[in-house]
Amino acid sequence: MEGINPLLELIWCVRQAIEAGISTRAALREYFASKAFQSRSQEKFQSQMQDWWLSLDKAQKANLNISFELRLLLDIFEKGLKGEAIYSVLKSFEDEIQVRSLQQLEHRLVRLPFEALIPLLLFIFPALVILGLGPLLDQIRF
Amino acid sequence: MQLTSFFVSIFGIVLVLRTLPQMNRVRVKNFLILSLFIEIIFIYFSLQLKIIWLIFLFVLFAIAIYQSLAKQRQVRFLRQSIPLMYENLYMLVLSGMGFRPALQKLILDPNLARQKQLQKIVHSLDWETKDGLSDPDWELVRTQFVKLSARPHRIQEEIKIYQSDWIMRERFRQKSSQMLLQARIQAGIMCFLFLPLLFWNLQLQPLNISRICLALTLFAVGQIFLLRLGRNIKWKV
Numbered sequence: 001m002e003g004i005n006p007l008l009e010l011i012w013c014v015r016q017a018i019e020a021g022i023s024t025r026a027a028l029r030e031y032f033a034s035k036a037f038q039s040r041s042q043e044k045f046q047s048q049m050q051d052w053w054l055s056l057d058k059a060q061k062a063n064l065n066i067s068f069e070l071r072l073l074l075d076i077f078e079k080g081l082k083g084e085a086i087y088s089v090l091k092s093f094e095d096e097i098q099v100r101s102l103q104q105l106e107h108r109l110v111r112l113p114f115e116a117l118i119p120l121l122l123f124i125f126p127a128l129v130i131l132g133l134g135p136l137l138d139q140i141r142f
Numbered sequence: 143m144q145l146t147s148f149f150v151s152i153f154g155i156v157l158v159l160r161t162l163p164q165m166n167r168v169r170v171k172n173f174l175i176l177s178l179f180i181e182i183i184f185i186y187f188s189l190q191l192k193i194i195w196l197i198f199l200f201v202l203f204a205i206a207i208y209q210s211l212a213k214q215r216q217v218r219f220l221r222q223s224i225p226l227m228y229e230n231l232y233m234l235v236l237s238g239m240g241f242r243p244a245l246q247k248l249i250l251d252p253n254l255a256r257q258k259q260l261q262k263i264v265h266s267l268d269w270e271t272k273d274g275l276s277d278p279d280w281e282l283v284r285t286q287f288v289k290l291s292a293r294p295h296r297i298q299e300e301i302k303i304y305q306s307d308w309i310m311r312e313r314f315r316q317k318s319s320q321m322l323l324q325a326r327i328q329a330g331i332m333c334f335l336f337l338p339l340l341f342w343n344l345q346l347q348p349l350n351i352s353r354i355c356l357a358l359t360l361f362a363v364g365q366i367f368l369l370r371l372g373r374n375i376k377w378k379v
Contacts, residue, residue, distance in 0.1 A: 003318030100379040105317040123364030127357040131339040
């Protein structure tokens with residue numbers, strides 16, 4: 001889903017399933033089968049999640065290169081897979097991620113006009129100058 | 143000459159009808175009337191075939207842009223109406239209806255597009271198929287409805303949960319579409335400045351092809367960068 005943090009999609013899916021009385025394992029399986037997980041734009045996230053899921057059965061944990069937030073979330077899920085109650089922790093974690101994701105979006109919105117100056121100054125403005133001043137310079141040429 | 147123009151217009155109409163089968167028939171009819179009107183004017187004044195072709199291509203291009211914009215608007219409208227649909231469903235369930243009867247009532251939506259989408263969902267629930275739902279959001283609604291019909295206990299709470307999640311989704315979408323809109327507006331303004339300059343350069347004699355090609359390349363690269371800026375969000379969270 002465009003514009004939505006895949007981490008939030010995952011939390012929503014698992015939380016909804018837990019609220020419906022489904023176990024964490026079944027909820028995660030439901031998420032892996034969902035379209036939100038299979039979307040092409042999240043290939044890195046997909047591979048990270050798959051690596052984690054596969055490493056669960058192994059005695060030694062795989063050294064996953066993942067963000068701090070995802071690591072925390074996976075720790076919560078691991079507790080849930082062991083049979084511990086994770087609903088309240090997951091809910092507060094979701095609130096935190098929602099706030100942080102919205103903050104990131106707002107921060108990006110503020111920075112966007114400045115970032116847009118780079119292609120404007122490097123490519124578009126020279127193109128306008130070439131077309132606007134080029135013929136005039138040709139006329140002035142001796 | 144007039145006969146050739148007539149055949150050109152007939153060919154154009156057939157092309158419009160063939161390429162836009164999914165477009166609203168009333169709109170196609172309006173566009174056809176408009177294009178026919180333009181054709182008749184040109185045939186009447188016996189203008190060049192080249193100009194007729196240009197006009198026709200312009201009409202086709204306008205129809206294609208209009209169609210894509212209309213489709214985008216429709217998809218956005220349908221997405222935005224999902225929380226409202228859940229609200230209506232919640233009210234119906236609250237009034238004592240079961241999930242399926244509430245869904246049947248929900249189909250009687252005054253909005254035709256939403257009604258069609260809901261009908262597809264109900265049909266897929268009845269026949270346990272996944273046909274007809276190309277939009278991932280409505281596909282998600284379908285899976286949520288499947289869960290709701292499979293777990294009728296606590297249905298009110300679950301509908302409320304889904305609704306609040308959709309509201310949050312919409313909030314995220316609005317924020318990210320703001321970014322896209324900013325980038326698109328800037329790109330549009332740049333096009334508005336660039337195109338007259340380009341046409342002016344194309345009319346000059348002698349024509350400086352290398353200068354035009356260089357400017358076009360720079361402009362295209364700049365536009366691509368600009369549009370990509372609004373699109374890409376690399377989540378750090």
